[in-house]
Amino acid sequence: MTDDRYQRERQLQAIVDGLAESVAEASDVEILEEAQEAGEHIEESAESLRARLLETVKAFRQQRLQAARKDYVKAVESVRRTVVTLPQTSPERRALIDKILACRPDVGKLLTAQYRDLKALTDEDLEGCLRHLGALGVLDEVLGDTGRGA
Amino acid sequence: MLKKGTPTEPQGKVATPTEVDAAVRALTPADFHRLKSFAYFRGRRLGPARFGLDPEDLIQQALVKTLDGRRSWNKAGVDFVGHLMGAISSDVSHHGEQVEANPAIRTEADLLRNTEDEKSSPLDLLPHQATNAERAEMAKEEVERIRNLFRDDTLVTLLIDGFAEGLKGSQIQEALGISRAEYEAAMKRLRRGVRR
Numbered sequence: 001m002t003d004d005r006y007q008r009e010r011q012l013q014a015i016v017d018g019l020a021e022s023v024a025e026a027s028d029v030e031i032l033e034e035a036q037e038a039g040e041h042i043e044e045s046a047e048s049l050r051a052r053l054l055e056t057v058k059a060f061r062q063q064r065l066q067a068a069r070k071d072y073v074k075a076v077e078s079v080r081r082t083v084v085t086l087p088q089t090s091p092e093r094r095a096l097i098d099k100i101l102a103c104r105p106d107v108g109k110l111l112t113a114q115y116r117d118l119k120a121l122t123d124e125d126l127e128g129c130l131r132h133l134g135a136l137g138v139l140d141e142v143l144g145d146t147g148r149g150a
Numbered sequence: 151m152l153k154k155g156t157p158t159e160p161q162g163k164v165a166t167p168t169e170v171d172a173a174v175r176a177l178t179p180a181d182f183h184r185l186k187s188f189a190y191f192r193g194r195r196l197g198p199a200r201f202g203l204d205p206e207d208l209i210q211q212a213l214v215k216t217l218d219g220r221r222s223w224n225k226a227g228v229d230f231v232g233h234l235m236g237a238i239s240s241d242v243s244h245h246g247e248q249v250e251a252n253p254a255i256r257t258e259a260d261l262l263r264n265t266e267d268e269k270s271s272p273l274d275l276l277p278h279q280a281t282n283a284e285r286a287e288m289a290k291e292e293v294e295r296i297r298n299l300f301r302d303d304t305l306v307t308l309l310i311d312g313f314a315e316g317l318k319g320s321q322i323q324e325a326l327g328i329s330r331a332e333y334e335a336a337m338k339r340l341r342r343g344v345r346r
Contacts (some may be wrong), residue, residue, distance in 0.1 A: 011293050020188050022338075022340075023187045028178070028180035034338075046179035049185075057217065
């Protein structure tokens, strides 16, 4: 009995699979004629489906952007939460960043455009830059525990 | 001739949303109707488990899986229409196997709640409203309906018999000793009749 039930379903599946297969092989003219016979408005329904699919792509992009934004906010939060001891005065901080760049020229290449002109950085930006480097472990690596805050 | 779809399990390079967007924009009306017709017939495989998913839903689901990488579009190997057809086929087959393995009843509320999860596919969560016995009965009625539609068309009836026996189109054509043109003309009648 169970076999018989499966057999009936399999027969139907085989027939509709054969039909689907034939759709893949039919000419464009046949496809359009059949759609028309099925009551479709050729252009209208094609454009409606195109719009639906483009909307799906757009929604997916927005979803990815939102996810990227969330990741960014998390990363910024993580930098903020990292405890980094920095020198107290602005000249000392500028001296510290010079020292880092001297020891690790590769870090200079990684700094974003925002940070590249170091002399033009405001004290606030300079502190942000150092905190980022601290969160990345560069301060510990270059200066060691004793060098920081000197 | 279209390059036919192949199973597109996640592997290789994933097409970017920009590439997918461009591919959707480049589709012709015939491409859209081919996809709809393909999804219509493939979707009938699900029988009562389709639960209101129409051909456009199946196409959209294939697109979502292409975007998020669950189905990789190998641009060098298959065109976009062929890729989507392959993805639709895989989804429908996968769900058919799930229905056979676990005909548990699920509610529409389950379906809607679960589809809010971005990684879920409505197809993966389709409710299995009908029992095995009900599905078998519906399948039997549908096969009988199709046979009745063509009881005066000998060639189409032979094609139906061939598919029901598990033969592929080319095998049926060869077994019946008919030309490609005769086979295609009969398939065209069959498609039109079933969709009516």
